[in-house]
Amino acid sequence: MIELHRVSKVYSVGPVKVPALSDVSLRVNKGEFVVLTGASGAGKTTLLRLLYRDDLPSDGDVEVFGHDLGALKHRDVAALRRSIGVVFQDAKLLPVRTVYENVAFVLRVLGTPKREITQRVFDALRVVGLSSRAQAYPAQLSQGEAQRASLARAIVRKPPLLLADEPTGNLDEAMEDEILGTLRDIWAGGTTVVLATHQTYLAQALRRRTLTLQSGRLVKDEG
Amino acid sequence: MLGFLIGEALRDLRRAGRVAVSAIVLITLSLAALGGFWLLSANLERAVARWRERVRIIVYLKREPAPAEAKALVEQVQAVPGVAGVLYIGKAEALASLRQLLGKDASVVAQLPANPLPASLEVTPAAAAATPEGARALVERLSTLPEADEVAGSGDWVERLSQWQRLLTTIGLGIGIVLAAAAFLTVTTATTLILHARREETEIMRLVGATEATIWLPLLLQGTMQGLIGAVLALAALVATHSLVAPRLEPLVSITLGLPDLAFLPPVNVLALVLTGALLGGMGGWLVRPGREP
Ligand SMILES: Nc1ncnc2c1ncn2[C@@H]1O[C@H](COP(=O)(O)OP(=O)(O)O)[C@@H](O)[C@H]1O
Ligand SMILES: [Mg+2]
Numbered sequence: 001m002i003e004l005h006r007v008s009k010v011y012s013v014g015p016v017k018v019p020a021l022s023d024v025s026l027r028v029n030k031g032e033f034v035v036l037t038g039a040s041g042a043g044k045t046t047l048l049r050l051l052y053r054d055d056l057p058s059d060g061d062v063e064v065f066g067h068d069l070g071a072l073k074h075r076d077v078a079a080l081r082r083s084i085g086v087v088f089q090d091a092k093l094l095p096v097r098t099v100y101e102n103v104a105f106v107l108r109v110l111g112t113p114k115r116e117i118t119q120r121v122f123d124a125l126r127v128v129g130l131s132s133r134a135q136a137y138p139a140q141l142s143q144g145e146a147q148r149a150s151l152a153r154a155i156v157r158k159p160p161l162l163l164a165d166e167p168t169g170n171l172d173e174a175m176e177d178e179i180l181g182t183l184r185d186i187w188a189g190g191t192t193v194v195l196a197t198h199q200t201y202l203a204q205a206l207r208r209r210t211l212t213l214q215s216g217r218l219v220k221d222e223g
Numbered sequence: 224m225l226g227f228l229i230g231e232a233l234r235d236l237r238r239a240g241r242v243a244v245s246a247i248v249l250i251t252l253s254l255a256a257l258g259g260f261w262l263l264s265a266n267l268e269r270a271v272a273r274w275r276e277r278v279r280i281i282v283y284l285k286r287e288p289a290p291a292e293a294k295a296l297v298e299q300v301q302a303v304p305g306v307a308g309v310l311y312i313g314k315a316e317a318l319a320s321l322r323q324l325l326g327k328d329a330s331v332v333a334q335l336p337a338n339p340l341p342a343s344l345e346v347t348p349a350a351a352a353a354t355p356e357g358a359r360a361l362v363e364r365l366s367t368l369p370e371a372d373e374v375a376g377s378g379d380w381v382e383r384l385s386q387w388q389r390l391l392t393t394i395g396l397g398i399g400i401v402l403a404a405a406a407f408l409t410v411t412t413a414t415t416l417i418l419h420a421r422r423e424e425t426e427i428m429r430l431v432g433a434t435e436a437t438i439w440l441p442l443l444l445q446g447t448m449q450g451l452i453g454a455v456l457a458l459a460a461l462v463a464t465h466s467l468v469a470p471r472l473e474p475l476v477s478i479t480l481g482l483p484d485l486a487f488l489p490p491v492n493v494l495a496l497v498l499t500g501a502l503l504g505g506m507g508g509w510l511v512r513p514g515r516e517p
Contacts, residue, residue: 052430054430075434078429078433081432084432086430092430094424094428095423095424105431106431106432109227109431109432109433111227153431
């Protein structure tokens with residue numbers, strides 16, 4: 001489902017080169033639940049961004065669903081992103097739309113019938129425990145709520161692949177457990193899940209395959 | 224999907240706010256100017272067409288021919304190219320119509336020692352000869368008749384009217400184009416503002432898999448909406464002005480131009496105005512498409 005072959009990523013900030021990933025190779029099969037861990041700045045977000053083709057690697061190849069992302073045409077990029085649910089680290093909610101509209105948006109661009117949209121959006125909001133906040137705007141949400149809205153948007157399309165970037169980053173323990181439970185349910189429903197987190201204890205608690213990044217290098221792949 | 228796109232377009236339109244309002248006002252002005260001149264020129268054109276039909280060339284004869292001669296002459300003139308019809312008017316007939324024209328003053332005619340009016344041929348030019356050149360050529364041809372004394376009436380003034388009408392259309396088009404250019408630039412500005420205001424949103428939309436069409440179709444639509452709203456407002460203004468002014472102007476128009484009424488724009492022009500509006504707005508929205516990501 002996912003294959004990285006000797007992938008490196010170097011950001012250029014003016015004349016400064018910031019290495020974010022160095023020579024990373026890995027493979028994630030369909031139906032796996034993978035935890036991507038490492039300290040802040042280790043390159044987790046960068047790796048996920050390469051998977052939904054938000055950016056291209058400086059070196060190496062990225063393959064998702066059997067497509068070489070470096071060779072993907074523009075309109076195929078949109079199609080790729082529609083089959084991947086992403087929980088963004090910074091939520092990335094549309095600012096002038098309510099939580100409901102934000103989640104509904106990804107269904108509307110698919111041309112889903114309106115009646116079905118209402119049903120599915122409320123299902124997704126119930127799963128993340130945000131039903132009561134459906135009419136709130138992003139600015140009115142706590143960071144944790146924003147992240148849950150982002151998760152609801154990511155799962156509402158029931159994508160074959162879910163990428164979650166620090167989805168528990170700003171949550172208390174109870175909420176954390178709930179989100180992890182949600183991810184596990186989605187995974188049990190057949191979705192491949194990649195969860196990025198800097199909280200190493202989460203990786204241990206989940207008892208799933210864990211990839212550890214350190215300064216952009218893949219240093220451990222276990223479980 | 225269409226409902227979704229229209230919803231997004233309306234959202235964009237609201238975002239452009241006052242600039243969109245300016246764009247709509249400018250579109251309204253340019254289309255109203257264009258439509259106003261069209262309206263005047265369409266009515267002048269009707270007048271020209273009416274007068275063209277009435278253009279007659281009179282061939283005054285040197286002497287009154289005998290009935291048989293007259294019949295032969297009519298047939299001869301009938302055969303001249305560019306002639307649609309010929310009517311022979313004898314001296315007596317001419318006098319009779321003069322008497323009729325004078326009405327109660329007809330007694331003046333009775334005091335005349337002799338009938339001073341010449342016999343004449345009233346020639347109706349064929350449609351092809353009803354142009355200035357055609358009429359002039361026909362007059363020349365008729366002047367070569369040995370029986371002809373003088374040939375009168377070429378419909379020159381009708382042609383001058385026609386020139387005025389064309390001038391009016393051109394002026395209208397000129398003013399319309401200048402205003403339309405301003406309107407177009409304003410639509411472009413409004414769309415650029417929208418694009419700027421929703422930059423972050425566009426970015427997020429792309430990340431969650433919105434196609435480029437979903438991103439720029441609303442922009443195109445909001446531009447088209449500006450144009451359509453402007454066109455509808457311009458038409459409303461034209462209808463209102465026409466229904467207010469036309470009844471007051473009609474007596475004057477009927478005396479000077481011989482038109483019974485001032486007609487509103489024909490449906491083709493109404494349609495053209497609406498399409499021009501939609502096109503102006505649509506193009507403005509289309510030109511400012513968001514750039515693609517790398
Ligand atoms: N857009 C960017 N431009 C420049 N440097 C970046 C950018 N994004 C991330 N980096 C740098 O790349 C490295 C990896 O960052 P990131 O992938 O966000 O790590 P993580 O998600 O594990 O915290 C960091 O040193 C970070 O500062
Ligand atoms: Mg990160």
